[in-house]
Amino acid sequence: MIKALKDTRAGGVLPTEEKLKTDFVTLSSHQLRTPLSAIKWFIEILLTQRAGKLNKKQIDYIKEIQRSNERAIALVNDLLQVSRVQEGKLHLDTAEADLAQLVEEAVDAHRSLMTNNNISFHLEIINGPLPIIVVDRVKIRRVISNLLNNAVKYTPRGGSVRVVVKKEPRELVCSFSDTGVGIPVDEQEQLFQRFFRGSNVSKIQPDGTGLGLYIAKSLVEAHKGKIWFESEEGKGTTFYLSLPTTRK
Amino acid sequence: MENLNPKKILVVEDEPSILKAVVEVLGMHGYQVFSATDGEHGLALASEVKPDLVLLDLILPGKNGFEVLKELKSTVGLSDIPVIISSNLGDEEEVQQGLKLGAADYLIKADYDLDEVVKIVAKNLKPA
Numbered sequence: 001m002i003k004a005l006k007d008t009r010a011g012g013v014l015p016t017e018e019k020l021k022t023d024f025v026t027l028s029s030h031q032l033r034t035p036l037s038a039i040k041w042f043i044e045i046l047l048t049q050r051a052g053k054l055n056k057k058q059i060d061y062i063k064e065i066q067r068s069n070e071r072a073i074a075l076v077n078d079l080l081q082v083s084r085v086q087e088g089k090l091h092l093d094t095a096e097a098d099l100a101q102l103v104e105e106a107v108d109a110h111r112s113l114m115t116n117n118n119i120s121f122h123l124e125i126i127n128g129p130l131p132i133i134v135v136d137r138v139k140i141r142r143v144i145s146n147l148l149n150n151a152v153k154y155t156p157r158g159g160s161v162r163v164v165v166k167k168e169p170r171e172l173v174c175s176f177s178d179t180g181v182g183i184p185v186d187e188q189e190q191l192f193q194r195f196f197r198g199s200n201v202s203k204i205q206p207d208g209t210g211l212g213l214y215i216a217k218s219l220v221e222a223h224k225g226k227i228w229f230e231s232e233e234g235k236g237t238t239f240y241l242s243l244p245t246t247r248k
Numbered sequence: 249m250e251n252l253n254p255k256k257i258l259v260v261e262d263e264p265s266i267l268k269a270v271v272e273v274l275g276m277h278g279y280q281v282f283s284a285t286d287g288e289h290g291l292a293l294a295s296e297v298k299p300d301l302v303l304l305d306l307i308l309p310g311k312n313g314f315e316v317l318k319e320l321k322s323t324v325g326l327s328d329i330p331v332i333i334s335s336n337l338g339d340e341e342e343v344q345q346g347l348k349l350g351a352a353d354y355l356i357k358a359d360y361d362l363d364e365v366v367k368i369v370a371k372n373l374k375p376a
Binding site: 030035037038041044080093 | 265272273337341358362
């Protein structure tokens, strides 16, 4: 990457036209991160109020800028992850992990959002204790977080989200059920495609990128696992994540 | 009370806005901050001021961050200074290369709050 960036800066030519195409998203995403970092950090400095006291309205507006900037950073990070997948550069840093613990960490990060939206939550472990699995903890936590986040985001106030982790003979299966808007039948086949967003969810969350599930599927498949779902529009969706166990 | 013997931090960063933000916040936390906007100048300044820690960008005009890191780690008197790579490159290969060359830590700027950057700096400084 550092060489490719140098070539670009020097006005040089990348090895082939094809390489230029595949590098384009990666290069531009990396380049976008720099101004986004500067915006992020100056917002932070402004909010410390060391540069001067801010009134309530100013703080509110700066926080709006901050939220938008964080969304832009998340989008750039997603694009980078997608290009890593496409270039076959997905690297797994595997170690022993406790799936229940990874789920609990993701749940903790979503608790305040669930409380704010008055969503009831249940977590159940079936056939425990669970065996230790060997995964890239950061990447699997990201998948779990993505599935849980979707469940919470697309469930109306007063609904419920249920997570079940179940030990099967050769795998651990984790399900995320919500009482949300569901996925229209004619759109279900496209759900894991890049940039695809359901017609009903775009109305609820206009700022999604349509990359989360594509990335989740790539990460799960890199672990030789599976991801699938069942859904009924207007009633809810259950996503399933299965990961092979290495010990019986 | 003013710190009469502040720790010295050298920031090697070519993006003026990023540099300004980092210098500002490290200064707020009582560090004595030195800055360089390219690798050559960074190395010269490191020899001159013997910083307690270096915050090093990777994409720099002239010598890149990896080259600067390699030189720092092979120079007597500078090799023990903890170096934190602060970059927006974050592919596994870059992180691994940085750590292999002796970086104490690797942070991706867009993913870290300044507050976290300050904590990482503090964590990697050797006790006085």
